[in-house]
Amino acid sequence: MIKPDAVANGYAGGIISKIIEAGFRISAMKLTALSPERASQFYAVHKARPFYNDLVKYMSSGPIIAAILEKENAVNDFRKLIGDTDPFKAAPGTIRNLYAKSIDANAIHGSDSDANADIEANFFFSVTERF
Ligand code: GTP
Ligand code: MG
Numbered sequence: 001m002i003k004p005d006a007v008a009n010g011y012a013g014g015i016i017s018k019i020i021e022a023g024f025r026i027s028a029m030k031l032t033a034l035s036p037e038r039a040s041q042f043y044a045v046h047k048a049r050p051f052y053n054d055l056v057k058y059m060s061s062g063p064i065i066a067a068i069l070e071k072e073n074a075v076n077d078f079r080k081l082i083g084d085t086d087p088f089k090a091a092p093g094t095i096r097n098l099y100a101k102s103i104d105a106n107a108i109h110g111s112d113s114d115a116n117a118d119i120e121a122n123f124f125f126s127v128t129e130r131f
Contacts, residue, residue: 001124004062005105007031012065015095015108019069022081028068028121028130036060042123051104058104066124075117078110 002012020026034042039059046052071077083094086103090096100107111117121130 001067001109002065003105003107003109004058004064005101006099006107007063007065009099011099011107015099016065018081018095018098019067022077024069024071024074024078026067027070028125029065030067030124030129031063031065032124033063034060042120054104068121068125068130075111075114079112082108082110 002015006012006015016026036056039056040047040052043052043055043059046055049055069078081095083090083096085096085106087096087100087106090100095108096106111120
């Protein structure tokens with residue numbers, strides 16, 4: 001998911017280019033937005049964390065781009081491509097290093113396991129929207 005700050009700042013094109021150059025196939029993609037209810041559902045695993053309310057408010061603050069990406073070793077390779085959660089710790093050339101300004105507004109989300117990638121793909125897309 002390209003997060004609201006990156007969409008609002010006009011970084012979506014640059015981010016999508018990096019994803020394609022890194023060898024990912026985009027099998028679904030759409031510009032959409034999360035209501036506070038949908039954002040809290042998406043990040044329900046973080047419900048107990050102190051930053052949860054801010055995270056939900058931020059993730060529902062504007063349009064996002066949701067996508068399903070395919071590649072061998074996709075989860076690990078994508079997390080390498082996006083960099084550390086904190087953009088100040090993200091390695092040079094990673095998406096968060098290039099496009100994120102803070103840990104709260106960190107430009108992009110990547111699934112943390114194959115199982116969660118499947119859950120998150122179904123959260124955003126129906127089977128008929130995938131190519
Ligand atoms: P996502 O790809 O968005 O899931 O990020 P992540 O997997 O790198 O981090 P994690 O799942 O642990 O946290 C989800 C989101 O919560 C992060 O992207 C951050 O925006 C936010 N977050 C995580 N840890 C902190 C923190 O210590 N402080 C604050 N303010 N936000 C945090
Ligand atoms: Mg995460």
